[in-house]
Amino acid sequence: MMRKSLLILLFITSLLFAAEFRDGHLYLEVNLATGSSLNIESSSVKISDETELFQNNLQGKLEIALPVSDQENRYGIIDKIEKICATDPKDAVQREYFVWEDDHLVLRKECIYYRPESFSTSARAQKYAEALGIFPQRIQLIPVVNATISFKDASRKIYYFESPLKIISGQLWVDGVPYEGEFRLKVVEDKLVLNQIVPIEEYIAGVIPNEIGNYSPMEALKAQAVAARSHAVNLLLYNRHTKDGYDLCNSTHCQVYKGKYRRNEAIETAVMYTAAEIMTTPEQVADATYHSSCGGKTESSQAVWKGNYIPHLSGSTCITEADQYDLSTEAGAANWLKIKPKTDGMSTWESATLHWERQISSKDLAKNLGLSKINSIEILERGRSGRILKLKIKGNKDIILSGEYKIRQAFEALPSSYFYFEGAAGRPIIYPPATITIIGRGSGHGVGMCQVGALRMARQGLEYADILQVYYPKTVINTDWIYDEQP
Ligand SMILES: [Zn+2]
Ligand SMILES: [Zn+2]
Known part of the structure; x- marks a missing residue:
């Protein structure tokens, strides 16, 4: 019933990492699909581990599944969470979260240490915790990597890989929507999680057509770009998907995102013109709902x-x-x-x-x-x-x-x-x-902003900054909120 979980913990350090800064650009992990099995389609996907030591090319319709779980779930009890992680913590789960510090978005790490005993069911863990007078909120499914993932192609041939996986594709169809670029496939709490790794500006361009329509007047598109960007940064600061293994979901819960689907030149211009612009108040990022x-x-x-x-x-x-x-x-x-x-x-x-x-x-x-x-x-x-x-x-x-x-x-x-x-x-x-x-x-x-009103004002000749002032008074537009190098 009880067993040391340290061995499992040795391998899990990168699992809960999602967002990252690359050369001063913020890359987000946006969830495209979650489930016990997933269907994707592509003329070519390159599948590799994070280090790209091994590589495999697959194509066509692919059915991804978690075959027999070779690793049973273990419930642990959090012993302590440290805001400063040791350089190379061997016995902790590292987790990342966003904070707003000195008018900048900062990605912080924290380390979760579990008690040495772990349990096969949450009920067992609860019973144990109760006996010791530990709050049940401290019980958590211990994240596990190196889970086996299977890919079945159209010829029904099955390929096995170990999570987490890096996937590169020029066009990858998920739920009828094509995406391109870099993806990550991992296993979180018994479920397959497929995310796209996407720079925030690309993400915003993929949000606008679904939120305001791709044939809107330019100043309304720009206003929507700045609002969507500010809202996205706010959502990041809520850290509400940290435990799900990504930064933002692609549905109305966060913002509807569909890659390059229905994206056009006008939207790209609006995003480029307003690049990095978010609204802030003296204390925080303005929540631009x-x-x-x-x-x-x-x-x-x-x-x-x-x-x-x-x-x-x-x-x-x-x-x-x-x-x-x-x-x-x-x-x-x-x-x-x-x-x-x-x-x-x-x-x-x-x-x-x-x-x-x-x-x-x-x-x-x-x-x-x-x-x-x-x-x-x-x-x-x-x-x-x-x-x-x-x-x-x-x-x-x-x-x-x-x-x-x-x-x-x-x-x-x-x-x-x-x-x-x-x-x-x-x-x-x-x-x-x-x-x-x-x-x-x-x-x-x-x-917050009324899209019908923003469209009307744009047709009347107002500029996007003036439109935003109507709906988000007492805010300023700010572009200096990402450190070139994270502190
Ligand atoms: Zn969400
Ligand atoms: Zn209105």
Whole structure:
């Protein structure tokens, strides 16, 4: 049941490393796929170990799997975490994490030391920890490298390799999207993890087409590039994927990234023109979160995610006329919704965000909330953008929906929580008919840059720096945040 884990630990030191600096450039590990088996396709992939001592070329459709695990999982108990690692720690797992220090992004190492005993199940480790009065949070699956990975090609021939692997390919298809360059394949917590090693500027160019569209006006593309870059640096500082074995995921959880897919010259120009530009405040990197369409005014981050007051995310005016209305009141929210904002030059998706209607039956709403009937719906709180933040539903029991996202989901994925119920405009409470009609505006959480607004301003001739000032006031654009040499 117990056994020394030091031998395993000897080999794991590089496993949790993701980002790296090469010649003053920041390279990120962006996750493309995670699973117990993965399918990729390529006309040629070069597979090697990190040192490239061995090399193998494969092609076609490849099925990657973890065959029989020749290394059982071991759960360890963290003994201590040291912020300064010995030069060559033999008995610790080294992990990297980002910090913001002296206005620069710095990659720090820390060393995790485990107690000598390890366990085959987490339950066993917990029992042991409990007996010793150790917090269960200290129990962790000990990362293992040198796991066997198999590649099966179209002729069903199987090749075996040991993780972690370096993969080079001119075109590698993952989930129907082509990527190119350098990749890393590793095993983390029983799963295959396929990452692309990509310089941050390349990453930003791969984010923009998915976040704002590749045929947007140039100044809007530039604004989106700076916002996406600042947001990415912020995400790095959260270190929220450290234990997953990469820096950023490629979905909406971080930012949607699809390599060079749908990338064009305009996007490349926007990224190059704004190279390295991020927004900062005197204390930190500005969190440049963004969304599709605010509806007139942007929301404050505190209203949506709680947390501390963030001056540059406290809300701005996007459409000047909206300033005549107090959107946090029922009357103000309804009256502004009845005004049709100008849609000159807008694409269909943009104008669709300015006025939408949805219907939901009282029955379905009750079902979504686990109720048998609904007697009344009462709006308890709206934010500065008109978004409903708190809603009370009375039925066979009372339910309070708190948060714009929960409210949108309860009414079956509404574009935003800025809406009123037809027939109740200006009043906070309704006694719902069989079919509830919802009239709304905006798309997304409403915090930070509004993409529809940025597009409108770019068409009106505003420059990207001025657009960013509207949505992220009290920030400055900064390019000096990567040390040429890491301290
Ligand atoms: Zn993520
Ligand atoms: Zn807006």
